[in-house]
Amino acid sequence: MYRTHNCGELRLADEGKEVTLSGWVQVGRDFGALTFVDLRDRYGITQLVFDSEDNASLCTQARKLGREFVITAKGLVRERTNKNPNRSTGDIEIMVRDMSILNSSKVPPFTIEEETDGGDDLRMKYRYLDLRRGPLQRNIIFRSKLALETRKFLDAQNFVEVETPFLIKSTPEGARDFVVPSRMNPGEFYALPQSPQTFKQILMVGGFDRYFQIVKCFRDEDLRADRQPEFTQIDCEMAFVTQAEVLATFEGLARHLFQHTIGVTLPDFPHMTYDEALRRYGSDKPDVRFDMELIDLNAVAQNKGFAIFDQAELVVGICVKGQAEYTRKQLDALTEWVKRPQIGAKGLVYVKCNADGSYKSSVDKFYHQDDLAAWAQLTGAEAGDLILVLSGEEEKTRKQMGDLRLEVARNLGLMTPGVFKPLWVVDFPLLEWDEDAGRFHAMHHPFTSPKREDVQRMLTGDHETMKALRADAYDLVINGVEIGGGSIRIHDRELQERNFKLLGFTPEDAEDQFGFLMGAFEYGAPPHGGIAFGFDRLCAVINGQNSIRDFIAFPKNNQGRDMMIDAPSPVAPEQLVELHLALTGKKEK
Numbered sequence: 001m002y003r004t005h006n007c008g009e010l011r012l013a014d015e016g017k018e019v020t021l022s023g024w025v026q027v028g029r030d031f032g033a034l035t036f037v038d039l040r041d042r043y044g045i046t047q048l049v050f051d052s053e054d055n056a057s058l059c060t061q062a063r064k065l066g067r068e069f070v071i072t073a074k075g076l077v078r079e080r081t082n083k084n085p086n087r088s089t090g091d092i093e094i095m096v097r098d099m100s101i102l103n104s105s106k107v108p109p110f111t112i113e114e115e116t117d118g119g120d121d122l123r124m125k126y127r128y129l130d131l132r133r134g135p136l137q138r139n140i141i142f143r144s145k146l147a148l149e150t151r152k153f154l155d156a157q158n159f160v161e162v163e164t165p166f167l168i169k170s171t172p173e174g175a176r177d178f179v180v181p182s183r184m185n186p187g188e189f190y191a192l193p194q195s196p197q198t199f200k201q202i203l204m205v206g207g208f209d210r211y212f213q214i215v216k217c218f219r220d221e222d223l224r225a226d227r228q229p230e231f232t233q234i235d236c237e238m239a240f241v242t243q244a245e246v247l248a249t250f251e252g253l254a255r256h257l258f259q260h261t262i263g264v265t266l267p268d269f270p271h272m273t274y275d276e277a278l279r280r281y282g283s284d285k286p287d288v289r290f291d292m293e294l295i296d297l298n299a300v301a302q303n304k305g306f307a308i309f310d311q312a313e314l315v316v317g318i319c320v321k322g323q324a325e326y327t328r329k330q331l332d333a334l335t336e337w338v339k340r341p342q343i344g345a346k347g348l349v350y351v352k353c354n355a356d357g358s359y360k361s362s363v364d365k366f367y368h369q370d371d372l373a374a375w376a377q378l379t380g381a382e383a384g385d386l387i388l389v390l391s392g393e394e395e396k397t398r399k400q401m402g403d404l405r406l407e408v409a410r411n412l413g414l415m416t417p418g419v420f421k422p423l424w425v426v427d428f429p430l431l432e433w434d435e436d437a438g439r440f441h442a443m444h445h446p447f448t449s450p451k452r453e454d455v456q457r458m459l460t461g462d463h464e465t466m467k468a469l470r471a472d473a474y475d476l477v478i479n480g481v482e483i484g485g486g487s488i489r490i491h492d493r494e495l496q497e498r499n500f501k502l503l504g505f506t507p508e509d510a511e512d513q514f515g516f517l518m519g520a521f522e523y524g525a526p527p528h529g530g531i532a533f534g535f536d537r538l539c540a541v542i543n544g545q546n547s548i549r550d551f552i553a554f555p556k557n558n559q560g561r562d563m564m565i566d567a568p569s570p571v572a573p574e575q576l577v578e579l580h581l582a583l584t585g586k587k588e589k
């Protein structure tokens with residue numbers, strides 16, 4: 001009754017067919033005798049024609065159609081005189097003989113086309129309208145395909161999809177938990193999982209050998225741009241594996257997903273240690289689509305009378321190829337950029353390597369041409385290149401330079417769309433010392449194993465030894481974005497107890513929170529390890545986009561609000577009483 005075809009499938013070969021289409025009115029155009037209407041559904045747009053000489057009353061009706069009216073139209077497919085090569089149905093149109101309006105529509109608050117004029121909050125409030133737009137439709141359909149390909153690949157590798165509970169006990173994984181009061185257990189709360197971490201480990205003890213789940217995770221974090229309080233992971237765990245086997249398996253998954261969604265064959269997945277990533281790129285998730293590696297300049301820049309460099313723990317530079325022509329204005333803008341509080345550098349030094357072999361720098365007062373030639377040699381700068389230099393405390397300065405490197409690359413368009421450069425970052429520190437709290441934090445999470453060669457040192461070593469322990473942990477990074485992270489886990493009660501102790505748990509607290517896991521380790525826990533991928537982020541990265549929000553059907557805004565249903569919201573006082581969160585409600589009996 002509603003349709004014989006969809007709005008994206010009719011071609012010249014269908015000429016002469018009698019068809020029925022249903023969809024939304026994208027736009028109408030009135031040319032006197034003829035009225036044209038673009039009819040849209042998920043599959044495409046087809047042009048309808050109404051001829052007033054043929055059927056005057058139908059044409060009058062068509063002229064009154066508003067944007068987003070829902071209609072059914074019946075008519076004959078015919079060749080268009082004025083073809084539209086940008087549309088798959090652009091060779092044909094439908095001469096409408098009969099039409100019915102299935103529903104009218106108010107004028108939508110923003111345009112429902114490829115590009116929209118709607119602001120973020122408006123688009124989220126009317127999400128059902130935004131979801132009608134081509135880009136969102138394609139993103140959400142892409143997401144469905146990515147989930148399907150994930151299942152296909154993992155199923156073929158013997159992974160079993162298991163659901164784990166959403167109402168669990170609070171676990172420390174770095175973020176704050178969302179808590180849910182228990183009506184039946186006064187004063188007690190469930191927590192929503194930050195990830196299924198302990199459950200997937202228990203599944204390994206339970207003999208499942210290979211587990212995965214495409215699963216919602218919940219983290220009550222202060223929302224930075226493009227974070228969502230609920231997000232999706234491809235969560236995985238394997239028993240009887242080494243790090244190398246885990247990495248090989250999930251390199252396979254990443255390859256499969258890129259190949260079977262966008263037809264891209266990923267290049268090699270090099271391995272880089274955490275230390276090396278920081279040293280060479282100033283980041284533990286380096287974008288290696290371009291060079292501009294960090295080069296230490298202490299040896300050539302210090303002891304020449306420039307106090308700022310002399311007092312610095314680190315003087316570090318990057319060579320920006322072919323940019324000696326950077327203007328004063330551009331350099332000032334970069335200097336302002338590194339001085340922003342988010343970056344926090346004090347200033348920026350530059351050296352221009354002129355075409356004639358001479359150098360022009362912002363520190364010419366302190367350095368001779370020979371000195372600057374030495375900087376150029378170390379950084380690999382040639383005539384026509386620009387050297388940018390920062391100095392200060394080592395760790396901070398490396399990070400600042402890493403950020404500057406990205407900013408310069410952005411400005412120069414070096415982040416080539418369609419180019420994908422994956423790498424594994426490995427050998428993270430196990431523990432981070434928190435000076436203020438006077439205790440260690442787990443860099444990954446408390447269940448991560450130290451590298452095998454560090455186990456004995458962890459059990460017996462002193463405080464300084466603990467700082468140097470390496471974790472059997474790894475991150476998959478693509479184009480500077482952390483796509484996934486995981487580790488080989490501790491599967492031994494004694495080592496897990498030791499870890500909790502280092503993390504500042506009393507034995508009672510550890511038992512209270514994780515007794516179930518350590519108990520399970522006493523019943524033949526196999527060695528195991530795993531990984532979790534950020535599914536929303538993966539969708540965005542494969543599509544070369546920055547925002548995960550457009551890959552989530554119903555996202556929250558920066559304040560963590562769902563603008564459409566208006567959540568969070570207050571609950572009735574009597575609900576609070578029932579949940580033991582208030583003593584008296586409005587409707588007291």
Ligand code: ASP
Nearest residue numbers: 195197486487530531532
């Ligand atoms: N549960 C970890 C996370 O959410 C991933 C893992 O270690 O497998 O980051």
